[in-house]
Amino acid sequence: MNKELRQAIIAGNWKMNKTRPEAKALIEELKPIAANASCGVVICVPYTNLETAVELTKGTNIKVGAENVHFEKSGAFTGEISADMLTEIGVEYVIIGHSERRQYFGETDETVNKRTKAALAAGLKPIVCVGELLWERECDITEEVIARQIKLDLFDVSAEDVKKTVIAYEPVWAIGTGKTATAEQAQEVCAFIRATLAKLYGQDVADAVTIQYGGSMNPKNASELVAQPDVDGGLIGGASLKAADFGVLLDAASNG
Ligand code: PGA
Numbered sequence: 001m002n003k004e005l006r007q008a009i010i011a012g013n014w015k016m017n018k019t020r021p022e023a024k025a026l027i028e029e030l031k032p033i034a035a036n037a038s039c040g041v042v043i044c045v046p047y048t049n050l051e052t053a054v055e056l057t058k059g060t061n062i063k064v065g066a067e068n069v070h071f072e073k074s075g076a077f078t079g080e081i082s083a084d085m086l087t088e089i090g091v092e093y094v095i096i097g098h099s100e101r102r103q104y105f106g107e108t109d110e111t112v113n114k115r116t117k118a119a120l121a122a123g124l125k126p127i128v129c130v131g132e133l134l135w136e137r138e139c140d141i142t143e144e145v146i147a148r149q150i151k152l153d154l155f156d157v158s159a160e161d162v163k164k165t166v167i168a169y170e171p172v173w174a175i176g177t178g179k180t181a182t183a184e185q186a187q188e189v190c191a192f193i194r195a196t197l198a199k200l201y202g203q204d205v206a207d208a209v210t211i212q213y214g215g216s217m218n219p220k221n222a223s224e225l226v227a228q229p230d231v232d233g234g235l236i237g238g239a240s241l242k243a244a245d246f247g248v249l250l251d252a253a254s255n256g
Helices: 020-034 047-057 083-088 099-104 109-121 134-138 142-153 159-163 183-201 203-208 222-226 243-255
Strands: 009-013 040-044 062-066 093-096 125-130 166-169 211-214 233-236
Touching: 009 093, 009 166, 009 211, 009 243, 020 040, 020 047, 020 062, 020 243, 040 093, 047 062, 083 109, 093 109, 109 125, 109 142, 125 142, 134 142, 142 183, 159 183, 159 203, 166 183, 183 203, 183 211, 183 222, 222 233, 222 243, 233 243
Parallel strands: 009 040, 009 233, 040 062, 062 093, 093 125, 125 166, 166 211, 211 233
Antiparallel strands: none
């Protein structure tokens, strides 16, 4: 199956959670649990925990990601962090265009595209989030919305760089709501994303891209979701804050 052509990755998105002592405790708990995972393991943590996470995960199979990055190299952008600032301390991944950033912080496809290009130029692996609102799904325009996001968010990104990019399909109505997309719905949209990438970059490139599902993935529903042919792991919010739950998801993706 084509799943061998790419890596399944379980990425935790801690969002605005965990003080430094709490982060240390969770990472120490996670290390032995993650050690046998055959899927990729990433934890995306708040800026204040990045250095701690990089230090504590040295020599392990856990990679560290940030939750956002600015597109300029430096300058008068109060409160922002550049890609070079992240790579300098050993960060390897970054979430871009999460629906919470689009919803609460004015993120647009244009800024998602700029951030993605800046991240790639600095050697970071972006996890680019796309997903439809409930209303858009009800109006039966999910595919239009996703195609538009993929085209705009990856505008001017080369085929080589797209292979380094992870796409996270996160239906907005499923994030933090306890409402998960069915395995069938997740597969349908992840396959559509791959087909869209194939049109833009060719099938070989599309087959090499990791496409995750995200939105209320938990120990109960993970196996079925990650077993889908076009679902390569997940982007995990709530369930990434408990080591045991995250461990179940790692097992599911390792066997998926
Ligand atoms: P959730 O969050 O797993 O808590 O729904 C997923 C995400 O926002 O990436």
